Structures are given as C-alpha cells and as structure tokens.
Amino acid sequence: MRNISIIGAGQAGLQLGFGLLKAGYKPTVYSDMTPDQILNSSGRPVTIQFGPSLRLEEELDLRFWRENRYCEVQDVYFSVFSPEGEKLVDVNTNFDKAAQSIDLRMKFGRWLEEFERWGGKVVIEKCTIDSMERMTPESDLIVVAAGRGQFMDLFEIDESKMEFEQAQRQVAMFYADKCDLHRQLEGLPDVRQRQVTRYSVINGVGEVMMAPYLTRSGVEKQYIQFEAIPGAGMDIFNRDEDVGAQYEKAKNWLKQHQPLIYQLVEESTTAPENEWVFGKIPPTVRKPVAYLPSGKAVFGVADAVIVNDPVIAQGLNGASKWMGLLLKQIIKHGEKPFTSDWMQSCFDEYWETGQFNNKLTNTALRGPGPLQFKILKAASKNERLAHMFLNCLGEAYKLDPWYWNEVEADRLLDQYGELDS
Numbered sequence: 550m551r552n553i554s555i556i557g558a559g560q561a562g563l564q565l566g567f568g569l570l571k572a573g574y575k576p577t578v579y580s581d582m583t584p585d586q587i588l589n590s591s592g593r594p595v596t597i598q599f600g601p602s603l604r605l606e607e608e609l610d611l612r613f614w615r616e617n618r619y620c621e622v623q624d625v626y627f628s629v630f631s632p633e634g635e636k637l638v639d640v641n642t643n644f645d646k647a648a649q650s651i652d653l654r655m656k657f658g659r660w661l662e663e664f665e666r667w668g669g670k671v672v673i674e675k676c677t678i679d680s681m682e683r684m685t686p687e688s689d690l691i692v693v694a695a696g697r698g699q700f701m702d703l704f705e706i707d708e709s710k711m712e713f714e715q716a717q718r719q720v721a722m723f724y725a726d727k728c729d730l731h732r733q734l735e736g737l738p739d740v741r742q743r744q745v746t747r748y749s750v751i752n753g754v755g756e757v758m759m760a761p762y763l764t765r766s767g768v769e770k771q772y773i774q775f776e777a778i779p780g781a782g783m784d785i786f787n788r789d790e791d792v793g794a795q796y797e798k799a800k801n802w803l804k805q806h807q808p809l810i811y812q813l814v815e816e817s818t819t820a821p822e823n824e825w826v827f828g829k830i831p832p833t834v835r836k837p838v839a840y841l842p843s844g845k846a847v848f849g850v851a852d853a854v855i856v857n858d859p860v861i862a863q864g865l866n867g868a869s870k871w872m873g874l875l876l877k878q879i880i881k882h883g884e885k886p887f888t889s890d891w892m893q894s895c896f897d898e899y900w901e902t903g904q905f906n907n908k909l910t911n912t913a914l915r916g917p918g919p920l921q922f923k924i925l926k927a928a929s930k931n932e933r934l935a936h937m938f939l940n941c942l943g944e945a946y947k948l949d950p951w952y953w954n955e956v957e958a959d960r961l962l963d964q965y966g967e968l969d970s
C-alpha cells in the first residue's frame with residue numbers, strides 16, 4: 550500500500566486523508582496545530598459550503614453537524630444596490646440542497662480528532678521544506694495542502710491562469726450576533742422557519758454578505774463579511790483597531806450609505822469572542838508541481854495553489870471538489886509511481902472545471918457588467934431561471950458559456966422565455 554504524506558489539516562488535507570483512509574490507505578496528516586489548538590485558534594473564517602461539495606463529505610461520513618439546523622442555509626437572497634443605497638435587482642431562490650455554514654475551527658478541530666480515532670496517523674509539526682525532505686524516503690507521494698500564504702516560494706506563480714496582479718478587496722469578516730437576516734422578507738411564506746443568506750452587491754463599492762452559522766459553542770450566530778473595493782468608500786477597516794469599535798464603524802457606514810442593508814444589522818453586535826478575519830487576498834494561481842532541493846516532486850493542492858478572494862465563496866467549495874477528484878485519481882493510479890507528469894495531469898483534469906470557480910470569482914470582483922446585469926434582471930422576474938442561476942454557485946462550470954457570452958446568454962434567456970422581456 551502506498552505511503553501518502555499530507556501537509557495541512559484543513560479542508561483539503563483532511564478530506565483527502567479521510568478518503569484515503571476509507572479506501573484502505575494509511576495516510577499521514579501533518580498539522581501545525583493539535584485539535585484543541587485549532588478549536589481555540591483565531592482568524593479562521595466561517596464558510597458557506599454548497600450542496601455538491603457537501604455530498605462528498607456525506608459519502609465519507611464527515612457531516613457530523615448534518616442534523617443541526619443552525620448550520621443549514623436553505624435560501625439565498627441576492628441583491629444589487631446602487632452606491633446611493635437604491636435596490637436595483639433582487640434574485641431569490643432556495644438551494645437544491647441546503648448549504649452548510651459553520652465555524653471552520655470547530656469543523657477541522659473535530660475532523661482532526663476523528664481522523665486519528667479512525668486510524669489515521671497524525672503528526673503535529675509545522676512542516677518546512679526540510680521536513681518534506683525528511684519524509685521523502687518513506688513517502689510515495691507528498692501532498693502539500695497547507696493553505697494560503699504557505700510555501701509561496703516553493704510553488705511558482707502561473708500568470709497564464711491569473712486575471713489580477715493584486716488584491717481586489719479589503720476583506721473584513723465579523724462574527725456577529727442578533728442580525729435579522731429575515732428583515733424585509735416578511736411577506737414571503739414561512740420565511741422565518743427557513744435559514745437565509747443575504748448577499749448584497751453595492752455597485753462599484755463592494756459586497757456585503759451575511760449568513761447564520763453554527764458556532765463552536767453549538768449555538769447559532771451570524772457572520773457578516775465586507776468585501777470593500779480599495780478607494781471606493783467602504784474600505785474603512787484597520788487591522789490595529791478594536792474589533793467592536795470597527796463593527797460599530799461598519800454599521801454606521803451602512804446606516805449612512807446603505808440603509809436597506811443597515812436594517813439587517815441594526816440591533817446586532819459582535820459575538821462575544823470579539824474577533825474577526827481581516828486582510829487582502831490577492832487571487833493567485835500557482836503551478837501545482839514543485840521540486841524539493843533533492844529533486845523530489847511534491848504536489849500542491851487547494852489554497853496552496855489556487856487562491857480566490859472569498860467574494861463569491863469558491864475557495865473551500867473548490868478545494869473539496871478537487872479532493873474528491875484527487876482521491877479517485879490516486880486510487881485509479883494503483884501501484885504506479887506518482888511522477889510529476891501524473892501530478893500535472895491530475896491538476897489539468899481538475900482545472901477543466903475548477904477554472905470556472907476562478908472565472909466566476911474574477912467576474913464578481915470586476916462587478917456585474919451589462920451581460921451579467923441582463924441575466925440578473927431576467928432572473929429577478931423568473932423563478933426557474935433564478936433557481937438554476939443561483940444553484941450554479943456550487944457548480945460554477947455550469948455557468949459556462951452563457952454567463953460570459955452574449956449569444957449563449959440570449960439563447961438561454963430565450964429558453965426561459967425571458968429574452969427582451
């Protein structure tokens with residue numbers, strides 16, 4: 550049986566580790582933190598995970614929170630506002646399969662604990678290139694799943710797959726309490742029985758997204774994520790200021806510029822932890838194969854190679870689907886050597902669909918253009934189209950080609966009876 554070393558105990562590393570374990574392999578996961586340290590760490594986001602990637606976790610029996618209604622998000626309300634606060638478009642639907650919204654510290658802390666309990670080998674170590682060299686004699690394959698900002702000198706940038714050279718947003722995610730995500734939806738049937746995510750594009754200014762989520766203590770709170778275009782007015786956040794004070798500042802900004810969004814957070818405060826996730830995230834694609842000084846090829850996956858701004862929630866969803874595919878590729882490869890050509894071909898197969906996560910994210914970062922507006926407006930009047938469109942968030946490749954091609958978009962709108970209506 551092959552020896553597979555996985556560096557990083559996040560979405561990619563652990564999902565792949567569990568998959569290999571279930572397939573009879575004996576993978577080793579290297580984590581820079583113990584389960585308790587992960588659970589008590591700061592600076593980890595809450596993520597929305599869509600149906601297609603949740604199915605992969607279900608196949609591996611990893612959805613420990615499945616029965617917990619606090620982490621389920623059934624409906625999505627997507628709106629576009631003018632910079633002056635006027636609502637321009639509203640597109641709403643339910644997800645085919647409820648999305649999951651959860652504090653990643655709880656998810657990965659529990660997963661790492663379970664991985665060991667299920668017979669996986671865990672080594673607590675902050676890996677370096679030297680440690681990878683040390684693993685080399687006993688590893689048939691080294692998978693680097695150490696996330697964003699790690700091993701950046703090891704994996705070469707691939708500009709041919711990138712649209713931006715710099716970060717396009719100032720990102721500030723707050724853990725909040727007492728947001729009212731059902732506000733303004735009162736007329737809709739049974740709406741308060743359903744969990745909703747609110748996604749607001751503020752044209753030329755940025756985005757504000759909110760969703761309920763399951764906290765580490767097992768109760769429901771909400772997160773609110775500001776994606777501010779630098780220099781466009783909403784980039785008011787500062788790493789060095791108190792989180793609570795910044796949250797009040799953000800609320801005041803909404804009150805002044807976006808009163809309809811403000812209504813959702815009017816009564817809210819930051820959750821007791823008084824924490825946030827803050828930064829700028831340059832969208833980057835790297836080459837997936839790197840070589841250690843000894844010449845050994847290692848395989849980079851997920852955020853170690855492809856980093857998307859979280860503006861439209863593609864990172865973890867993409868990582869999960871990539872690992873679903875990689876698991877099959879490893880099993881299919883049997884006892885053959887894991888060469889750099891094999892790694893590259895595995896990546897290429899993922900990129901055939903994975904590239905559309907980046908394309909959707911980059912389109913969101915540029916802001917909806919006339920074509921996307923036309924589609925959004927049509928979807929705002931047509932429930933079937935809205936449903937199909939918003940469910941593509943979990944399978945961005947299904948937006949191709951019509952989300953980016955006028956002729957194809959018209960063909961699609963015609964099918965839905967919305968052309969020129």
Ligand SMILES: Cc1cc2nc3c(=O)[nH]c(=O)nc-3n(C[C@H](O)[C@H](O)[C@H](O)COP(=O)(O)OP(=O)(O)OC[C@H]3O[C@@H](n4cnc5c(N)ncnc54)[C@H](O)[C@@H]3O)c2cc1C
Nearest residue numbers: 557559560561581594596597676696851852859864865866
């Ligand atoms: C504010 C914000 C909001 C986001 N929201 C969403 C969302 O709603 N939906 C979505 O799909 N994506 C979202 N993302 C992106 C998502 O979190 C990442 O894409 C995803 O977690 C990447 O998975 P990964 O396994 O590559 O890395 P990670 O999940 O970051 O895991 C990497 C792991 O490696 C460990 N590690 C790092 N260095 C070492 C080392 N040297 N040795 C050993 N271990 C190491 C880390 O501790 C970590 O546990 C968001 C990101 C941010 C910043």
